[in-house]
């Protein structure tokens with residue numbers, strides 16, 4: 157059922173001939189109440205799907221911006237239980253697809269089955285686990301399929317054709333295509349392999365392909381738009397939120413959503 | 424026997440890394456399988472161990488320490504006498520040769536005490552690699568001498584300010600660098616931790632300690648020892664010496680973790696004694712974490728044991744009961760450091776002093792006909808300032 161919200165969102169985009177925008181924010185940064193307002197505000201301004209980051213003490217796929225946000229969120233007591241409560245509140249007010257991005261250990265510690273069941277219950281549509289490669293994901297994939305949450309996999313420029321095929325065939329929701337070899341927020345030098353990677357993904361699945369990592373500027377969005385079904389933008393949002401401060405955070409994020417969406421619409 | 428094809432030791436191990444690194448791990452696994460089957464590679468490794476590291480390292484009967492403990496005869500496996508002063512060089516040489524075979528140009532490593540960093544920097548100089556070592560700011564402060572040694576050897580030392588500014592954070596940063604530069608870089612992990620195949624590779628290169636020790640102790644006493652004691656940070660010196668005795672069911676294997684300020688203070692690094700299974704740095708293993716699965720800050724007087732994780736094979740050996748784990752706290756380690764200095768004229772690394780403390784404690788309750796081997800994993804020159812500071816207080 158919840159995979160439907162993701163499919164519906166991408167279906168709508170395709171019908172309208174639009175490219176999607178997927179903002180990422182760290183849940184609990186600067187605090188959970190602001191996260192709630194951010195999600196509602198970004199949805200209202202035209203975001204197509206939102207990724208909620210679960211803070212972790214050792215985020216080894218993340219650059220300094222998201223590391224810092226995670227640390228602050230943790231010191232304020234953010235955890236999976238509170239994030240699920242937040243999502244339950246959000247679901248009463250928005251139908252935008254919500255995807256949880258979490259390192260594996262908080263999930264393992266919570267209990268994968270309980271977590272995924274509760275996530276489905278409060279209205280989480282998908283799950284991204286950056287340190288859980290397909291080889292290790294068998295049980296989680298079975299659970300999320302049963303419980304109706306999409307386990308969204310990542311492919312990287314280093315994956316190579318054999319791995320990409322293997323991953324794409326097990327993908328749910330959409331395929332997260334990492335644009336560069338690096339951590340989140342590293343400065344926009346896309347891999348030479350990007351085109352090959354996307355072609356290989358498309359050859360093995362009909363699911364949408366979203367490109368992420370290092371996208372910050374409308375100019376980059378404009379360049380990448382023709383190749384993707386959607387773009388994922390994380391560090392740039394977190395940075396804007398930091399610069400704006402709690403009171404202006406929502407307005408700043410909305411402004412970035414609008415400028416990126418405009419860039420995506422330019423031909 | 425271990426690990427299985429997916430890198431598991433029973434329930435522990437595996438590969439929990441970003442997708443960007445998966446191909447590199449597959450490449451490493453293939454290259455290692457190939458190297459292990461190549462007699463020329465193995466001969467080359469042996470040759471360096473003999474002529475460059477100075478192996479075999481002696482097995483020394485510590486008569487004065489034995490008299491002091493009043494029980495089992497205590498032997499010290501003198502890894503402290505290796506070139507660069509610790510067991511770490513066995514592994515860095517093996518992996519350095521492997522990296523050269525793979526055509527890599529740059530080595531990166533994490534380090535806590537700086538011993539692994541120095542051993543990596545040494546091999547980089549010897550074999551002609553560029554080298555970058557990541558080290559927590561706190562460790563840079565307490566192991567200043569090793570930082571200077573690495574720089575003298577031509578290695579760039581990157582100070583890591585994130586988190587607790589110790590080994591865990593250095594490893595996070597090394598992995599981030601590796602994700603970014605994966606194609607040109609060989610990540611030389613310093614312990615039996617990390618994603619498959621690292622725990623296996625590091626154990627295999629360190630297993631020379633166990634092979635030598637078994638032969639030497641049989642030569643000296645006519646039979647295997649009753650007990651083998653090693654300190655456990657990530658677990659490489661422990662797995663290295665245990666691997667010679669795992670099949671000897673009567674040999675009691677003991678692992679000593681850092682008790683820090685005491686197990687009930689929350690300020691320790693006793694992962695196997697106090698942790699529960701979790702995922703950090705690419706493998707599933709025991710982990711010191713809070714109720715939410717966040718990794719908790721750890722403490723030990725010795726930078727090399729100051730780590731919240733542990734190698735997956737040791738987690739398995741804990742669950743099966745083959746290895747017994749205990750702790751020595753900061754004060755025990757300091758006492759053992761002083762004791763070994765005064766009785767035998769040997770300054771042990773503070774890491775190794777944890778093992779000495781437990782060996783002395785255990786020997787007293789064993790008959791004088793029995794034998795204990797302690798893996799003296801490193802020498803204490805790097806710790807002289809820390810010890811001086813502690814003794815003054």
Ligand SMILES: Cc1ncc(COP(=O)(O)O)c(C=O)c1O
Nearest residue numbers: 538656657658659660727800801
């Ligand atoms: C002398 C010495 N012993 C032990 C250790 C702990 O590592 P491991 O448990 O991998 O042997 C270190 C680590 O820096 C060390 O320098």
